[in-house]
Amino acid sequence: xxxxxxxxxxMLAGAVLAVAVIWFNPFVGERGAPVTPEGAxxxxxxxxxxxxxxxxxxxxGERRLVRRPEAVSELWETPIRGVTSGVIVMRGEDDVIAGVxxxxxxxxxxxxxxxxxxxxxxxxxxxxxxxxxxxxxxxEDYWSLLREVAVPSAVRREAWQGSFETSPAAGPxxxxxxRVHGASGxxxxxxxxxxxxxxLGAYDPRVGxxxxxxxxxxxxxxxxxESEPEPDxxxxxxxxxxxxD
Amino acid sequence: xxxxxxxxxxxxxxxxLLGGAxxxxxxxxNWSWVEHPRVRAHIDVRQNGGAEExxxxxxxxxxxxxxxxxxxxxxxxPAGVSLPAAVQDAGHVEQFKLRDREGEVVGVAVRHALxxxxxxDAGWILFLPARGALMLQHAEGGGGLAGALSRAxxxxxxxxxxxxxxxxxxxxxxxxxxxxxxxxxxxxxxxGSYAERWRLTGMDEQGVLRGTIELETLTVIGR
Numbered sequence: 001x002x003x004x005x006x007x008x009x010x011m012l013a014g015a016v017l018a019v020a021v022i023w024f025n026p027f028v029g030e031r032g033a034p035v036t037p038e039g040a041x042x043x044x045x046x047x048x049x050x051x052x053x054x055x056x057x058x059x060x061g062e063r064r065l066v067r068r069p070e071a072v073s074e075l076w077e078t079p080i081r082g083v084t085s086g087v088i089v090m091r092g093e094d095d096v097i098a099g100v101x102x103x104x105x106x107x108x109x110x111x112x113x114x115x116x117x118x119x120x121x122x123x124x125x126x127x128x129x130x131x132x133x134x135x136x137x138x139x140e141d142y143w144s145l146l147r148e149v150a151v152p153s154a155v156r157r158e159a160w161q162g163s164f165e166t167s168p169a170a171g172p173x174x175x176x177x178x179r180v181h182g183a184s185g186x187x188x189x190x191x192x193x194x195x196x197x198x199x200l201g202a203y204d205p206r207v208g209x210x211x212x213x214x215x216x217x218x219x220x221x222x223x224x225x226e227s228e229p230e231p232d233x234x235x236x237x238x239x240x241x242x243x244x245d
Numbered sequence: 246x247x248x249x250x251x252x253x254x255x256x257x258x259x260x261x262l263l264g265g266a267x268x269x270x271x272x273x274x275n276w277s278w279v280e281h282p283r284v285r286a287h288i289d290v291r292q293n294g295g296a297e298e299x300x301x302x303x304x305x306x307x308x309x310x311x312x313x314x315x316x317x318x319x320x321x322x323p324a325g326v327s328l329p330a331a332v333q334d335a336g337h338v339e340q341f342k343l344r345d346r347e348g349e350v351v352g353v354a355v356r357h358a359l360x361x362x363x364x365x366d367a368g369w370i371l372f373l374p375a376r377g378a379l380m381l382q383h384a385e386g387g388g389g390l391a392g393a394l395s396r397a398x399x400x401x402x403x404x405x406x407x408x409x410x411x412x413x414x415x416x417x418x419x420x421x422x423x424x425x426x427x428x429x430x431x432x433x434x435x436x437g438s439y440a441e442r443w444r445l446t447g448m449d450e451q452g453v454l455r456g457t458i459e460l461e462t463l464t465v466i467g468r
Contacts (some may be wrong), residue, residue: 006254010261017262018269055326056310058340069325073309077342077350078282083374085340085353087310089329100312100332102340102355104372107279114273123370123378123429127357129335133368135380137429172429183382183426184359184366 028117028143035169035176037193037219045090045098045216049209056087065208082106090126090216099128101136108139117143119170132185134220136194138178140168145200153205160203167197180220192220283375284351295437295465299346300371302354302458304445309353312338319390320452335360341458343371351375354460358385365389367413368426369441371460377430379462381439383423386415390443399448406447409456413441425464437464 047053057068060081067074075083085104092098105122124136145166153160169176173193182190194216201211289297305322312328313321314337321327328338336359343354352373359366365385372378390411399405414423422438445456 003253003257006257007261010258010263011265011268012261013258014262014265014267015269018266018273021266021270022273055328056340058309069323071323071325073323073342075309075342075353079284079349079351080342080353080374082279082281083353083372085309085355085372087312087328087338087340089332097329097331100328100336100338100357102338102357102370104340104353104355104370104378106281106372106374109277109279109281111278112274113278114270121429123372123380125355125357125368125370125380127332127336127338127359129331129359130361132361133357133359133366133382135368135370135426137378137380137427181380181426183368183380185361 022113023147025114028113028115028141034167034197035195037177037195037217038173038175039192039219039221041217042192042220043098043216043218044093045218046213047088047090047216048213049211053089053091054086055089057084058086059084063208064206066210099126099131101126105138113143117141117170118146128187130185132187133183134187134190135181135183136178137172137181138169138194138196139171140196141170142168144168145198149200149203150205150208153203157205159205159210161201164200165197166200167195169195180218182220187220189223190220191223192218194218281374284345284349286376287346291463295463298462298464300351300354300460300462301344301346301348302341302460303344303348304454304456304458307342307344307350309340309342310338312336314391319448319454322453343373367423367441369423369439369460371462377428377432379428379432379435379464380426381423381460381462382426383414383439383441384416385413386421394445394448402450404447404449407445409443409445411443411445413443414439422463425462432464434466435464436467437462439463 058072060076061074083106088101090098101124103122103124105120108119108121110116111119120140120142122138126134149160149164173179177193177195180192180194182188197215199213200209204210291297308322310326311322339356341354342350343352345351355370357368367383367385369381370378393411397407397409415421418424418438422440425437428435439462442459445454447455
């Protein structure tokens with residue numbers, strides 16, 4: 001019996017040690033210098049979480065995130081229960097409205113606390129009046145935010161206030177930036193990258209961030225070559241390949 | 246004797262420690278932390294022509310948000326949504342639940358339209374969480390929705406009932422089709438074209454449309 005208890009005690013200690021390794025894992029979350037867009041920054045936009053800047057946030061109702069406006073549809077159907085969509089009004093450096101973006105995303109199936117972190121994949125459609133439409137494909141790793149703010153706040157069951165700056169860029173462009181594809185108007189034929197930097201001021205464990213500003217750094221230039229596949233492309237013949245009728 | 250027993254305890258503890266750590270790390274790596282339930286994809290393969298897939302949006306029930314248009318149709322939805330006039334003047338933002346041809350919700354669709362002089366362009370994101378996202382763009386045809394409804398007999402402020410079929414895509418791909426700009430995950434290497442058709446049967450006094458939006462994508466692997 002004592003032998004068994006010793007073995008179990010060892011296993012428990014091993015599990016605690018592994019959790020500590022995962023928690024303090026230096027290979028996930030932000031590391032090193034902040035990610036910057038590839039090339040010269042051509043646009044700087046910002047937005048915050050106020051209803052004027054983020055007028056729509058829709059999800060299933062199960063996420064710890066405010067829904068806005070109150071009457072917005074719940075994304076309750078099983079295949080889209082993990083999806084969050086929103087509308088963002090972006091302002092330029094002169095604080096004039098630069099455009100509006102729809103952002104739709106979900107936690108990535110590639111999320112792995114040991115090797116890749118808490119990955120969130122999203123796609124943006126930008127409308128920039130007078131310039132055109134553009135798409136953004138973005139992957140972010142929110143592990144640092146979870147570790148430094150969200151989990152401690154949830155464990156203590158109390159709101160967090162302070163200053164936490166994060167740039168969770170994790171691809172798919174090289175260097176970790178998001179990829180931008182110009183699609184119409186003056187943006188047609190332009191490609192580039194985007195990096196989002198967030199400054200969190202307050203977090204409520206029931207509804208998520210309550211005070212946050214975001215800065216978007218964009219670099220756009222004429223496309224030089226055919227676009228390459230996204231790095232997270234699934235190989236041909238993947239088990240997840242669609243089934244044809 | 247005590248020394249030998251201590252050595253056994255030490256070995257057992259070490260084996261437990263290593264086993265517990267390895268099992269926890271294995272679980273952390275192999276546990277499926279995120280699952281997006283996958284619905285069977287209904288794809289028709291055209292001989293030497295690519296893969297054809299149909300998506301449907303039912304109006305008004307599948308609307309998530311409609312930013313509305315300044316002085317035009319349709320009405321903003323839901324109550325409380327307000328986009329800046331600078332955006333509404335030139336553009337139109339819509340988000341919908343997206344269904345497959347069998348009517349099952351499989352994703353979320355985003356549609357933005359942007360006027361540039363007399364021309365208008367539109368873009369779509371078809372976000373299917375289990376499969377990836379498709380990004381689409383087209384030049385608008387048919388003079389826009391409000392013009393088509395007006396020609397079909399709609400009078401401002403009145404309800405309308407009828408049958409209106411409107412193909413919104415008018416290029417840039419031959420045959421009045423839009424183009425696939427790109428995609429993620431399963432669609433990351435896809436290119437191709439699409440058609441967007443609206444079949445409307447009515448509109449109430451508040452500007453809420455009844456009908457369906459049909460998206461037919463034709464994609465091939467490779468750019």
